[in-house]
C-alpha cells in the first residue's frame with residue numbers, strides 16, 4: 240500500500256472529498272475514517288488525518304461533538320449544510336476531471 244505522504248499534495252483534495260462523502264451518509268470518527276481510507280489504498284496516519292478533520296470543521300464543512308461510551312471518548316463529525324453544498328459542487332468538478340483524465344474527453 241502506498242503511503243499518502245508520497246503524493247500528499249496531489250491526494251489531499253481527494254481525501255477531503257472522500258471524508259465529506261462518508262460524512263454525508265453517516266457521522267464519522269477519526270479511526271473509522273482512517274480504516275475506510277486504508278480500504279481505498281490511502282495509508283494515512285492519525286497525525287495527518289486529524290488536522291484534515293479539524294481543517295474541514297474550521298471551514299464549516301463538518302461539525303464535531305464528543306461521544307462518550309463508558310470511559311472512552313471519541314469525536315464524531317457530521318456534515319453541515321455548507322459541507323453538503325460544497326460536496327455537491329465538487330462532485331460536478333470531479334466528474335468533469337474524470338472525463339478528461341480517465342475517459343480522455
Ligand SMILES: [Zn+2]
Nearest residue numbers: 257261275279
Ligand atoms: Zn469510501
